[in-house]
Amino acid sequence: MEQLREGLLSIVKRIRGAAYVDEQELEAVIRDLQRTLLRADVDPKLVLEVSQRIREKFKSAEQPPGFSKRELLLKLLYDELVSLLGGQSAGTLKPSRQPYTILLVGVEGSGKTTTAAKLAYYFQNRGFKVGLISADTYRPGALEQLKQLSEKVGCLFYGEPGEKDAVAVAGRGVRVLSEQGAQVLLVSGPTALPTPFGVQRIDVETAQQMFDAVMARVAQAQVFIATAAVADWRPAQVAAQKQKKSPDAPQPAIALQTNPDILASVAALPQPPYCVGFAAESENLIAHAAAKRARKNVPLLVGNLGPDTFGLDDNRLELFDASGHHPLGAGRKIDLARRLVAEVARRLEASDSPAQTPPGR
Secondary structure, rough: OOHHHHHHHHHHHHHHOOOOOHHHHHHHHHHHHHHHHHHOOOHHHHHHHHHHHHHHHHHHOOOOOOHHHHHHHHHHHHHHHHHHHHOOOOOOOOOOOOOOOOOOOOOOOOHHHHHHHHHEEEEEOOOOOEEOOOOOOOOOOOHHHHHHHHHOOOOOOOOOOOOOHHHHHOOOOOHHHHHHOOOOOOEEOOOOOOOOOOEEEEEOOOOHHHHHHHHHHHHEEEOOEOOOOOOEEEOOOOOOOOOOOOOOOOOOOEEEEEEEOOOHHHOOOOOOEEEEEEEEEOOHHHHHHHHHHHHOOEEEEEEEEEHHOOOOOOOEEEEOOOOOOEEEEEHHHHHHHHHHHHHHHHHHHHHHOOOOOOOOO
């Protein structure tokens, strides 16, 4: 871009410094313009069309009163460059689908990285969630530059330092950023797991705190997924100090009270989000999970046999809805999670449409 800028400035300086603009000088200016545009990777056909229009208009256009030949040529050059770059009217860029992918291709130094950041800023200011993928695996510092710009813009970023396969990076980046396209709020109990990238996390310690945190924020949610294995009961009284053991003292009796049912409470709201519950059963999965879905009154419940998958990388899931139960299948947990998210998105879209689609398989 800097080379293009310097080339155009040189042409303008040449025209302004010309004692007289005749046909010979006009052709010299056009040759300089052609070289500058071709170096900037402009389509040769467009370069020839611009050159021809400037040539024809300069020879045929009526010279405005008070205009010199130099000023006329400068105006023609300005008008053609503005037209080449899209005109003066502000265009509207609107993604036709989501996720929407834009691939920037060009020679090194043509401004792809800064243009990507400008596009991210443009779309983010219009309410879209944007991610930038560093697929330039050749230029030194390309990943760091784009990452810094993404942080400046405040958008998501994906890159793989050291990876040389640009196609693979782009493919994985699109998949990862697509999975992060939703604005996710995670209300989590104590855990050593890191917060997933792009997720806002609220930490709680008790079932009551989790209930309070969820109910305070669920009105803004479109989907509510309840995966936490919240204890059914809690101590009715909490001792301020450690209870000492004494040989003469009777065994303590701990009175329990029921914890709030977070999923059922969200589903019972006047305008609930689309609710998804989970059931990790130890036996009779079909009967117990179906009964739980009906009791919680949620549109979708995901069930599995917990002892068969604890500590393993694989799982098998069954989906329960008003029409019965349907296998989501078996596989790696990360793959099942992606299939489940896609299924929830499909059902959510179908729930907003008058035409209902059959349950996913």
